[in-house]
Amino acid sequence: MALLLLLLVVAGVVWGVTTLLGGRDAAADAPPEPAAAEEVATPSPPPSPGHVAVCAAEDVTAEVVVEPAGTGVSVEMSMRNTGEVPCLVDVGPGTLVAEVGSGTDAVWSSAHCAGEATEELLLDTGSATPVTVSWDGHRSAEGCPGDQPQVGPGTYRLAVALDGAPLGDAEVFTLG
Known part of the structure; x- marks a missing residue:
């Protein structure tokens, strides 16, 4: 009888401990309460190595100087x-377009004879990179017809645009 009583007491203790620990385990197994949503800014990834972005039109400026040459x-x-x-x-002459005019007369455009020519230039941040465009003084026309006449002495203006967006003010110059 004593042995039976001892077994009942041990079984009761085991049951009590299991119930207590089981309640604690149930709390541990419960999913955590959702935390308040935190807004975290995700930085944009840097450009992949070997890839350089195309300049945005608003990020390109040009200082233009016209030098009459003959x-x-x-x-x-x-x-x-x-x-x-x-x-x-x-x-290239079809994207970086230089145009010469006199009054309302459109005299010359680098785009007239540009064709599909492109010339990519890598612009570092903040530093100036020189680009030269030459005009020989002959008129031009759409389709680039040959035998265009030489312009005469007078006052002309030169306007430069990059992909249709003006780069600065028109420059006025005089030919001989």
């Missing part, structure tokens, strides 16, 4: 990237 002009442009990362810009 019957034409040499246009010196100091291209500058004001963006935060180095970028590529197409300075």
Whole structure:
């Protein structure tokens, strides 16, 4: 009888301990309460190695200087990237367009004979990169017909645009 009583007491203790520990385990197994949502800014990934972004039009400026040279002009442009990362810009004659006019007369455009020519230029941030465009003083027309006449002496203006967006003010110059 004593042995039976001892077994009942041990069974009761085991049951009591299991119940107490089982309640604690149930709390541990319960999913945690959802935390308040935290907003974390995810930085954009850097460009992949070997890939350089195309310059945004608003990040490119140019200082333009027109130098008359005989019957034409040499246009010196100091291209500058004001963006935060180095970028590529197409300075080919169809994208970086120089146009000469006199009054309402459209005299010459670098785009007239550009074809599909492209010339990519890597612009570092903040530094100036020189680009030169030359005009020999002959008129031009759409489709690039040959035998265009030489312009005469007079006052002309030169406007430069990058992909249709003006780069600074028109420069006025005089030919002989």
